[in-house]
Amino acid sequence: MSAPEEADAKKTGFSISLSNTSKFYPGVVALDDVSLQVEAGEIVGLVGENGAGKSTLMKVLGGSTAPDRGTITINGQDYDFLTPPLATELGIAFVHQELNLFENLDVAANIYIGREPHRYGFLRLVDNEKLYREAQSLLDRLGATFSPTTPVEKLSLAQRQMVEIAKVLSVDARLVIFDEPTSSLPVAETEKLLEIIAGLKAHGIAVIFISHRLHEIVTACDRVLVLRDGRMVGELEGEKINHDTMVKLMVGRDLKVAYSPPAMERGQAALSARGIRTGTYPHREIDLDLHSGEILGLAGLVGAGRTELARVLFGIDGALGGSIHLDGEEIRFASSADAVKAGVFLVPEDRKGAGLLLDMTIAENISLPNLVAYSRNRLVSRENERVQAERSRAELDIRAPSVTVRTGALSGGNQQKVVLAKWLAMEPNVIIFDEPTRGIDIGAKTEIYRLMRNLADNGVAVLVISSDMEEVIGVSDRVAVMHEGHITGILDRDRSSEENILTLAVGKSI
Ligand SMILES: Nc1ncnc2c1ncn2[C@@H]1O[C@H](COP(=O)(O)OP(=O)(O)OP(=O)(O)O)[C@@H](O)[C@H]1O
Numbered sequence: 355m356s357a358p359e360e361a362d363a364k365k366t367g368f369s370i371s372l373s374n375t376s377k378f379y380p381g382v383v384a385l386d387d388v389s390l391q392v393e394a395g396e397i398v399g400l401v402g403e404n405g406a407g408k409s410t411l412m413k414v415l416g417g418s419t420a421p422d423r424g425t426i427t428i429n430g431q432d433y434d435f436l437t438p439p440l441a442t443e444l445g446i447a448f449v450h451q452e453l454n455l456f457e458n459l460d461v462a463a464n465i466y467i468g469r470e471p472h473r474y475g476f477l478r479l480v481d482n483e484k485l486y487r488e489a490q491s492l493l494d495r496l497g498a499t500f501s502p503t504t505p506v507e508k509l510s511l512a513q514r515q516m517v518e519i520a521k522v523l524s525v526d527a528r529l530v531i532f533d534e535p536t537s538s539l540p541v542a543e544t545e546k547l548l549e550i551i552a553g554l555k556a557h558g559i560a561v562i563f564i565s566h567r568l569h570e571i572v573t574a575c576d577r578v579l580v581l582r583d584g585r586m587v588g589e590l591e592g593e594k595i596n597h598d599t600m601v602k603l604m605v606g607r608d609l610k611v612a613y614s615p616p617a618m619e620r621g622q623a624a625l626s627a628r629g630i631r632t633g634t635y636p637h638r639e640i641d642l643d644l645h646s647g648e649i650l651g652l653a654g655l656v657g658a659g660r661t662e663l664a665r666v667l668f669g670i671d672g673a674l675g676g677s678i679h680l681d682g683e684e685i686r687f688a689s690s691a692d693a694v695k696a697g698v699f700l701v702p703e704d705r706k707g708a709g710l711l712l713d714m715t716i717a718e719n720i721s722l723p724n725l726v727a728y729s730r731n732r733l734v735s736r737e738n739e740r741v742q743a744e745r746s747r748a749e750l751d752i753r754a755p756s757v758t759v760r761t762g763a764l765s766g767g768n769q770q771k772v773v774l775a776k777w778l779a780m781e782p783n784v785i786i787f788d789e790p791t792r793g794i795d796i797g798a799k800t801e802i803y804r805l806m807r808n809l810a811d812n813g814v815a816v817l818v819i820s821s822d823m824e825e826v827i828g829v830s831d832r833v834a835v836m837h838e839g840h841i842t843g844i845l846d847r848d849r850s851s852e853e854n855i856l857t858l859a860v861g862k863s864i
């Protein structure tokens with residue numbers, strides 16, 4: 355056999371299995387006697403509620419977590435545990451739920467970090483020309499529009515994700531694990547990613563795909579494994595891979611996402627923006643009225659300027675022009691601290707940057723922005739803090755052994771719930787949610803929609819930025835659609851269809 359043929363045979367012959375794997379953390383059985391097998395050329399979906407054990411299971415395969423029990427078998431060879439270098443050597447590549455990029459390095463450097471191509475010669479200098487050329491070809495393959503010389507800190511979440519995927523494509527992987535790769539991607543990029551995944555399969559690569567967006571699982575996967583509370587509770591194939599069957603196995607009962615209708619008429623305009631201009635589109639102006647008692651959706655394609663608008667409204671960035679009125683009075687927030695004082699809050703999209711302190715407990719994180727309310731004689735009352743945290747834990751179904759565990763020990767979705775809890779505990783006048791249910795499982799989503807409606811019914815003005823079409827239509831009383839830095843239309847409930855939103859989002863009128 356010639357060398358390339360041999361390599362191909364190896365690729366198609368790849369198989370990996372886990373038998374009777376368990377992993378214990380203090381107070382938590384993260385994995386309970388789990389077995390699975392994955393073969394070359396198949397796409398296996400992995401679903402389960404927040405905290406079900408999906409990421410832990412994948413970390414066992416990626417070598418970053420050692421199981422307490424069980425055996426890992428790769429191409430007939432048994433291992434008690436793997437290490438990250440060994441996993442890489444065996445062809446296992448990982449696109450993480452939390453993006454792991456170096457913000458101050460450029461795209462190409464991030465893709466090839468530690469594996470830079472070198473020029474021949476005594477000094478073994480990095481072959482920059484080759485580095486950027488190969489990075490560019492990977493980005494082309496992914497249909498990315500940014501350059502390999504862009505610093506990662508300049509990229510949006512969706513673009514950062516692309517860099518992670520380029521990194522995976524650059525190693526010769528036999529199994530690629532995607533842990534919620536689409537949770538920060540909008541529709542078009544998601545479709546693109548699913549195409550890329552199908553391409554991996556066509557090359558005989560095995561794929562494990564984790565997502566809370568179940569329709570993606572239905573579209574992409576040949577087989578689906580369902581975890582609940584650390585146990586493997588089902589395996590589905592063919593026709594059986596459908597939304598209702600998966601949900602039933604995940605939560606152990608039937609469940610429908612529910613959107614509650616508004617209980618009251620919308621009130622006065624609480625926040626009015628006039629002629630707002632932001633950095634990316636300095637010549638466009640935004641006019642927007644957000645009323646108390648309403649949930650206003652803000653839809654649009656990535657880069658339309660929604661997050662930028664949110665940052666201006668929250669005082670993080672200054673506007674280039676225009677004015678903002680709060681309850682009829684003109685305001686100028688010099689910082690987000692001013693906004694918070696005025697009762698205007700932003701729940702940002704990036705939970706890593708959301709001020710979640712991973713080394714602090716759940717209770718400490720929730721009380722953080724609101725220390726005054728918990729303090730008596732300037733001392734934080736641990737008791738008040740705990741009571742509020744317990745309330746939040748129940749309301750949002752935060753899965754943790756107690757509110758005094760480190761936030762860093764929580765699953766991704768449960769960390770997101772703590773971010774929400776932190777802001778919801780503060781009694782806002784105006785609250786802006788930027789992609790609030792990213793990475794949140796279907797049961798908890800329903801809870802979050804209910805809490806948003808509760809806020810509105812209590813007179814709060816709620817603005818929801820969401821790329822999830824079903825969500826933005828379901829949850830909003832009106833949907834404002836942005837395109838290239840301005841609002842192209844505002845749709846009332848009876849006109850907020852997917853078609854109308856997409857038309858406005860590409861800058862056409864309806
Ligand atoms: N390092 C750790 N220390 C303590 N507990 C942990 C640690 N890592 C995970 N856990 C716990 O193990 C359980 C499973 O977490 P895991 O991250 O695997 O969930 P998940 O299914 O990926 O959830 P999500 O959908 O929210 O990402 C959770 O209860 C979590 O709190």
Ligand SMILES: [Mg+2]
Nearest residue numbers: 409451765766
């Ligand atoms: Mg996870």
